[in-house]
Every structure is written in structure tokens, then in C-alpha cells.
Amino acid sequence: MELSQLTIHELQKKIRNGSATAVQITESVFSRIDAVEERVHAYIRLLKEQAFASAQKADEDIKRGDIKLLTGIPVALKDIVCTKGILTTCGSHILHNFVPPYNATVVEKLKDAGAIFVGKANMDEFAMGSSTETSYFGPTFNPWDLERIPGGSSGGSAAAVAADECIASIGSDTGGSIRQPAALCGIVGLKPTYGRVSRFGLIAFASSLDQIGPFTKDVEDCAIMMNVLAGYDPRESTSVPENVPDYTQFAGRDIKGWKIGIPKEYFIDGIDAEVNNALKTAMQVIEQSGGQCVDISLPHTQYCVATYYIIAPAEASSNLARYDGVKYGFRAADVRELLEMYKTTRMQGFGAEVKRRIMIGTYALSAGYYDAYYKKASQVRSLIKRDFDEAFKICDVILTPTTPTPAFKIGEKTDDPLQMYLSDVFTISTNLAGIPGISVPCGFTSGGLPIGVQFLAGHFEEGKLIQVASAYEKNAKIEKRRPKL
């Protein structure tokens, strides 16, 4: 087995017992990148030189016995987190030349934990998309089938882990952008509780929904990454000063006596038959693991997509007003007056999906429509959150499919934005309610495409998610496959 194929916890052992060095691990990852990146296009930018410099320094630390959680572990960063002195584009032409003067808090935390940064991963422009097709830098291809999308918006981060082009990665999730690509690429992805991980230095899309989280090859690695990422940040006023447990303690514990809620609204017509079967099997595994599946109802589920597509674009239209060609990023050439400069810069700098969302958001917030759209959606959001509050009175965690179908074909939904939006139907509610969610591999279609199962828990109960996901992973014994690239 190549070092690039191993997990964080496997590599930690090798580093400690001296059977692998950080430079060897980094070499293994970059030789894999040399072999497959041209076909996968997981990255916007590789940081090879810097990665080897970090690896050499890591090996010196290791020799001194100074080994931290991620010492010598190659990690990819979604190109939405600011990296000091390194181009950060958010997948957009309007930021194609933006060099942040500071690091995002998660970048500092990963660095302090000893991580080696492999590169900046591809993504839908401003994280708006479910397929990574809206990136200004071209699409990412699903390592399991290069004619299909990897999911989005964090498609590059997910594909990089699935293709062994890094050991773990960072994504962001506003309506499913970690869990959906994790499911479609056959890996583990966790969206933490809103406020659990600092958003400082995360380029804003929808500030009341955005959250940073990890992609990993298994659940134990997810717990390790959460130990690094979680915690209060005085620079981020919505980060929460709650105690952070050691998440690795939850991996390997059983779920005897747990009630697992099965919401009937998530098992509807329109779910792919093979996805449905995989989920039924997952429920059996949960029962065999000592959990009890109980029927629950989340009655406002059918309103989640409509609610989201008011709230997220409204916040986006406000957040993206800052891209005006004045202080950073792209500015249109040959403009003579200020209003023309704003309009032309934004016309040339943003792609179609970003413009569409800015338009929806601006319309929803404009005079005469605010009550009918934004206020209405914010009220329905309260009802959606109440559904979860009620559900968690009778169950410990909730089990759902992560996505209604496996990965779709490139180009299949690009001309029909509404169909694209509906692919997030099972992940959006989590962000609206602010609760954490995890997607774990639960099998393959007959055509060899990965399927994911999603677990949801109450606010700040990531520990429960790690516990149920790890019990499931252990007992499901999903066949270990690697994409044939």
C-alpha cells in the first residue's frame, strides 16, 4: 500500500515508530498527484515547494520527539479559506489575483497542529453550486467516474481525499457542500454545529449558514480533525465559547440502547432505488449494533429548499456587495466613471450562478418584497428548527440519505438551476437549524458509484455523530474499494 492511501491515524503510527517520514508521505502524495491530477482536477493551486519545506521541518520536529496531532500529514484546503501570502480565489474570476494578508483561523490551527498544506482545492464559485461545475477554473471530475460530478461546492476537497491526492481536507458547508460531495465521492464529511468552528478568514457566502468542516477517509480521522478545528475564537463573534471534548473518545464506543430517528419525509418517491436499498441495509446495521430505529416526523422538510433559496441568496447578495473593484480583486479595464466601474467589474468578474443568486437575494430584500420573501422564509426557518427540537426529544440521532441519487453526469443539471438546487434536498435543513451532520459511506451502486448515509444530532453533539458513525462504520463492513484511475 502507498503511503498516500493511508489514514491520519495509520500514518501517525508510522511516524511515531519511524517507519515513515513526513518527506516520504509528502512524496507519496505528490507522486499520486502527478499520476492522476490531470484527470481529476481537484486543485486550483498546488503548494509543492512549500509542502516539502514543511515536511522537512516536520521531520526535524519528529526527530526531537515534538509530534503533534497532524505532524507530517498532507492536508488540502478549499480555496475559500484565506492563506496568508497564497492566492485565494474562491473559484471566482473576481478574486483570481487576491493574496490574503492573513490566515483563516482554521489554517492557523492546522499549521499549529503540524499539518502540511498540499494545495488549494477547487470549488463552485463562491461555494454556490452542488457540482463544482461553476468554478471559474473548470470542473472537478469524480474519481469514481470521470464523466460525473464530484458533488459540490467542496468538490475539489472531496475528490482530492477520494483520489488519495491528500490524506484529509477542509471544506465549507452552507447547504450540504461538505456532506453531499463526501457522499458522492465515498468518504466521510462532517458539518459541525454553527459556531463550533471559527469562520474567521472563511470567505463569506451566507453568514448565518456557513460552517467549516473536515473530509477524511474514515470516522476516526474525522474525530482527529475535529480536535484540531473546533473551538472558540475571539476574532469570530458567532463562534461559541463551549467546551470542546476529545472527539476521538467517541470513536469505537457502542450505541446500545440509542434511538435512531428515521424521518418519513426523507424517504420519498424520487430517491434512487439503489440509494434506498443501501439506506435500508444501513438501518439493519444500526439495529444489529444495538440501536433502535424509530419513526419520526420532520413535517416542514418539504419547505427547506424554498426557505434556503431565499435566505442564502439574500445573505449572499449582501456579502458579495464588497466585490466592487476598489480594494482588491479584479477591476474592469477602460471604465470612466464609478457606477460603470462597479457594474462592469461585477458583470465580468462573476459567473452566471453567482449573478443569479445575487439577483434572487437582491429581489427578496428589495422594497415591497421583504415581508413576502425574507421575513416569511425566516419564520419558516423557525418552524424547521422546531421540528428538530421536537425530534431530538424522542431520539438520540437522526438517520437519512445524504443525497437522493448518486453522482450525476457533468452538464446534466447546469441549464436547470432549480433541479440543481433540489439535489441538496436532504442536507439543507441541517444548516437552517444550525445542527451538525455527518455523511459516511454506506455502499455502492451496481455501476460502482458511492452512496452516503447521513446522521444528524442536536447542537454541539458532534461527539454523538462520531459515536454513531464509527459504530456504523465498524459493523457495516463496507467493502474497501479505491477508484480505478
Next chain:
Amino acid sequence: MKISPQEVDYVAHLARLEITEGEKEKFTSQLNDILLYIDKLNELETQGVEPMSHAIAVTNAFREDRILDSIGTENSLANAPDRRGEFFRVPKVID
């Protein structure tokens, strides 16, 4: 029609977006589809329901009024598309 081509023009102006005739046509039809879908929310009675603006209970976050390091003028201007001295340079606003 939920939104007319004239309204699309007006919203684009509010959003400071120049759009082409082709985009106007496409956006009008796509925004209509999306807004029609969103009309679903009107099936729900929401009178008296408190609007939710944040996922978790957040109160004002205050910190001590202490001066911390900042990134400084040069770093702030380093990404400027156009600058003069210590200023961002833009086209003339008034004649």
C-alpha cells in the same frame, strides 16, 4: 409572471450588475421558475411565528477595548487594483 424583464433590469441595477439582453431573457425565465417554487412557503400559516435570524442563540459579543496588532497600510493596499500613495484610486465620482 412573477417577475418581468423590466423588474430584472431594475434588480440588476440595485445589485450593481450590468447584464446583457441574453442574460436578461434567461434570468427572467429562471427567476420566474425559482420564485414560483418559493411560493410554496405561502401554504404555511406563519402569523405570530418569530423569524429566526441565527442558528444558535447569539447575544452581542463584546471584547475589551484593547488595541491589538493590525495588518497596516501597506498590507491593506497590497491587493489594490489601482492606488496612489496611501489611497485606493477610483474613477471620478463627481465632475
